[in-house]
Amino acid sequence: MTKPRLPKKFPNKETAGALLLANMRRNIKISTKDEKLILAASILLSVPKKEFFHHEGQVNEYSAFVLSGCMRSYFTDTNGFEHTVQFAVEDWWITDMMSYIKQEPGKLNIDALEPTTLLLISRRDQLQLYDQCPTVEKYFRILLEKSLASQQLRIIENLSLPATERYLNFIQRYPQLTNRISQIQIASYLGITPEFLSKIRRQLAGK
Amino acid sequence: MTKPRLPKKFPNKETAGALLLANMRRNIKISTKDEKLILAASILLSVPKKEFFHHEGQVNEYSAFVLSGCMRSYFTDTNGFEHTVQFAVEDWWITDMMSYIKQEPGKLNIDALEPTTLLLISRRDQLQLYDQCPTVEKYFRILLEKSLASQQLRIIENLSLPATERYLNFIQRYPQLTNRISQIQIASYLGITPEFLSKIRRQLAGK
DNA sequence: CGTCTATTTGAATGTACTCAAAAGCGGTGG
């Protein structure tokens, strides 16, 4: 994890916190008491492009809410190839879930594809918040349900669709990501090589 | 959904409910007041082998906790091939998450691989329980976190490992399932054809 | 037993990968 640096876009934590609270309010109702507790537990962090937020083999102590920029979590296999688990742009959470919930060394890396600002919450503070504010627990319960449903969809598509259709679904589902992320990254999310993605695109263009 | 039939093993709801409460107690502490509310919301259901609990295109109103037997959820692609999302034996929950949380028609089928007894909770009752008993919300939040983490692992392995290693991981991780489920089912979970799984097994046996 | 389904086997095929190299593109420094 890099040294926190205050980015220009978010000169103070209040401005940053407002983004998180707005996201939470879209799912639940928060009392002013809860707001204060949430903000008190939040940590502002800036991650320069290509730098890491979490390294494999280490404990992912924090869950990260993206304020601006773009992060990705990925797994490096025994041959050195990277496989993307998740991208996260503004308004998304990202973490190495396995490491975060168990607070044990994880298998994933999380780095910044763009200069990124994050709002962090430690697992410790999160568990405390859950007990203090059932509403916060409700918020994450809702987020987890949605994540699980969309991951089920990803698994289904990985099992049942050829690469071309997985790519078409991706650009349709995440149009904002398509123009922001390199093809290498998209290929590693889809489970194909960059070379093959290039061939798929040529095929699709010729129609 | 089939007509409820009381199985021999669970002559009454109390016996069945005790199994669910035991599972919950392994994750949280429940008050006697909460216990009553949980049991009041639970519905006992028996599903004969090969019969369906949920059909694609319909709303998955209930989430199911397996008391005995084995269920699977799967997706049928445009060529008629089935792709298993999840198996659930004793002490596991199963549902078409996308349909269940939105209460909209789903894409999955859920059927019984063995004669199975379930304890159901409707989405409506579950949401009510969440508001009445924060502890119940905590229980499902914990379950969702674990599910998400293990699904992340499955995605990683599907992306990074060849079929032989995915199979070896499967039989190591779910030894109880391996002897209980046909190879057709295992193949459809791993994302390969039954024929190819048979060839993998021959390869592995010849060592 | 006989029937139905699951599993195995083999040959031909296809989808996606590997390796190698060229072309494009963006940033940086002289």
Place this chain on the structure above:
DNA sequence: CCACCGCTTTTGAGTACATTCAAATAGACG
């Protein structure tokens, strides 16, 4: 402002992993 460097994307030829199709064998169940 141009030239160079590094990284991304494209392209092609050869290869490998997994599928398809067809058929034989083995198991399970009434």
